[in-house]
Amino acid sequence: MNLTIDLKESTKYTAFTEKQTEVLIDYQNCKITEFKVTQIKCTLPENQKNTPNLTAGNHQVKVLIKTIGYLPDAAGNMKIQKTLSATKLTPSAGSPKGGTTVIIEGDGFPLTQ
Numbered sequence: 689m690n691l692t693i694d695l696k697e698s699t700k701y702t703a704f705t706e707k708q709t710e711v712l713i714d715y716q717n718c719k720i721t722e723f724k725v726t727q728i729k730c731t732l733p734e735n736q737k738n739t740p741n742l743t744a745g746n747h748q749v750k751v752l753i754k755t756i757g758y759l760p761d762a763a764g765n766m767k768i769q770k771t772l773s774a775t776k777l778t779p780s781a782g783s784p785k786g787g788t789t790v791i792i793e794g795d796g797f798p799l800t801q
Contacts, residue, residue, distance in 0.1 A: 689732040689742065691718060693751060695725065695759065710752040713742065718749075744772035744796035772796035 693711065706723035711730045718730035728751065732742065751759045774794040782788030 690721075691730050691732065691749070693728045693730070693749065695727060695751070704753045704755065708754045710754070712750045712752060714747045716742075742796070 691711070691713070704725070706720055709720065709723065709728065711718040711720060711728060713732055716732060718732050720728060720730045722729035753759060772794065773796060774792050776791075776793040778791045778793075779788065782790070
């Protein structure tokens with residue numbers, strides 16, 4: 689999952705570098721792929737099924753500058769919403785009496801063991 693964070697409101701914090709900056713989505717590190725003081729682009733790592741490690745729902749985005757703390761604009765004010773999508777349903781038919789185990793595959797579901 690790629691994310692672009694506009695920091696135009698944070699331009700008063702111009703004395704920080706990419707090495708001092710972390711982007712966190714629900715405390716998961718989002719790898720910075722492009723850095724400007726007014727805009728940061730990052731990619732959330734993927735799990736073993738090559739999908740981002742986010743379940744469906746709202747997720748908090750925080751920008752941490754190691755020398756000053758969380759940016760006020762980003763501390764609790766930025767959120768992203770991940771939607772649930774089903775891509776495969778197995779089996780395609782079942783017993784009319786019920787009791788058929790159904791497997792739903794897609795994106796946004798919590799990982800199962």
